[in-house]
Amino acid sequence: xxxxxxxxxxxxxxxxxxxxxxxxxxxxxxxxxxxxxxxxxxxxxxxxxxxxxxxxxxxxxxxxxxxxxxxxxxxxxxxxxxxxxxxxxxxxxxxxxxxxxxxxxxxxxxxxxxxxxxxxxxxxxxxxxxxxxxxxxxxxxxxxxxxxxxxxxxxxxxxxxxxxxxxxxxxxxxxxxxxxxxxxxxxxxxxxxxxxxxxxxxxxxxxxxxxxxxxxxxxxxxxxxxxxxxxxxxxxxxxxxxxxxxxxxxxxxxxxxxx
Ligand code: NAP
Numbered sequence: 001x002x003x004x005x006x007x008x009x010x011x012x013x014x015x016x017x018x019x020x021x022x023x024x025x026x027x028x029x030x031x032x033x034x035x036x037x038x039x040x041x042x043x044x045x046x047x048x049x050x051x052x053x054x055x056x057x058x059x060x061x062x063x064x065x066x067x068x069x070x071x072x073x074x075x076x077x078x079x080x081x082x083x084x085x086x087x088x089x090x091x092x093x094x095x096x097x098x099x100x101x102x103x104x105x106x107x108x109x110x111x112x113x114x115x116x117x118x119x120x121x122x123x124x125x126x127x128x129x130x131x132x133x134x135x136x137x138x139x140x141x142x143x144x145x146x147x148x149x150x151x152x153x154x155x156x157x158x159x160x161x162x163x164x165x166x167x168x169x170x171x172x173x174x175x176x177x178x179x180x181x182x183x184x185x186x187x188x189x190x191x192x193x194x195x196x197x198x199x200x201x202x203x204x205x206x207x208x209x210x211x212x213x214x215x216x217x218x219x220x221x222x223x224x225x226x227x228x229x230x231x232x233x234x235x236x237x238x239x240x241x242x243x244x245x246x247x248x249x250x251x252x253x254x255x256x257x258x259x
Contacts, residue, residue: 004238006031010084011075013037013066013119016044018188019138020088022225026233027084028055035060035079066119067111076122081130084236085123087116088138091190092152094197100152108152112139113159120178124171133176134236137164141184141251149197161247168245177244179235184251185213187222219252 009032012024016038024034028051036051038044041063048061062078064071066089092108116137127133139157141147146154161180168178185191195209202209214221228250234240235248249255 001237001239003030003233003236005084005233005236007033008083008236009033009035009079009081010086010236011035011037011079011082011119011123012086012088013075014088014090014138015086016040016047016061018190019183019186019225019228020086021047022227022229023086023088023136023138023232024059024229025051025055025226026229027086027236028052028057028059030233030237031055031057032084032236033058035062035075035082037062037064037066037075039063039065067115069118072115072118072122076119081126082123083127083130083132084134084136085119085127086136086138086232086236087119089115091140092150092156094149094194095151096149097151104152105155108156109159112153112156113163116160117163120167124167124176127176128171128174131175133171133174134240135176135178136232136235137178137180138232139180139182139247141182141249141255143180143182143247144249144257145255165245172244175241177235177241179240179243179245180247181228181232181235182247182249182251183223183228184249184254185217185222186228186250187224191222217252217254221252223250223252 010027014020015024015036044061048059052059062075064074089111142154198209
């Protein structure tokens with residue numbers, strides 16, 4: 001399918017690896033020029049080079065922490081006018097509800113709620129003026145069904161979801177759509193980190209930890225960044241102009257619900 005976005009310009013945050021990279025790659029395959037971001041310069045430069053060479057698009061790496069004001073300013077200045085914004089950042093650490101301090105909450109809210117909101121506030125006016133834009137926020141399945149150990153994520157991402165629910169309906173008449181993509185368990189470094197925490201806490205093997213979590217997914221395995229990226233690229237396509245303010249769960253059927 002021709003996604004109709006060849007030559008558009010996308011800012012994909014936190015995209016040297018994992019789900020962000022999956023989104024960047026799928027957009028590049030559709031002919032979209034990229035501004036890529038991550039903190040680690042080396043892996044980011046390698047990803048940018050690889051995607052540019054493989055798909056014949058421009059890929060500009062900007063090494064910065066997207067959760068800081070200075071980092072965002074640097075990334076936004078390099079990005080200029082963007083047609084497509086994919087927000088993403090690392091997720092908060094696991095823990096127990098009784099342990100989290102005010103500072104822990106503020107860090108999580110800053111990274112996973114206020115950062116995507118600030119990026120949207122920066123990019124939406126230009127998109128609205130030009131009459132076309134796409135925003136996809138990478139959030140989490142924890143928005144639909146809380147994950148006990150990820151209370152910081154449950155909290156911050158639900159706040160973002162509320163912002164998107166209201167804002168997406170205020171910008172849609174100008175050709176701009178905002179939607180959220182909710183990953184269930186995907187095979188990325190984040191999944192390895194969460195599984196490693198279980199291995200350490202329970203003294204089981206990595207294989208056992210992965211098998212146990214895979215068994216909670218009707219598909220019987222973790223999702224892939226490629227599958228995730230394909231959905232992101234579709235939401236950014238010309239065909240998705242009537243999809244507004246949705247929370248699309250990619251979890252292999254893990255959430256057991258009728259609707
Ligand atoms: P990942 O494999 O750990 O990749 C994270 C990417 O983000 C890397 O490129 C990393 O590069 C970059 N990054 C992290 N923090 C950043 C920051 N402050 N500024 C700029 N770049 C940053 O993670 P993932 O699995 O793709 O997860 C992406 C998001 O989805 C996370 O918020 C995660 O919590 C959420 N999620 C993931 C899953 C899953 O199963 N994978 C499930 C639910 C939700 P640097 O480290 O070099 O900055």
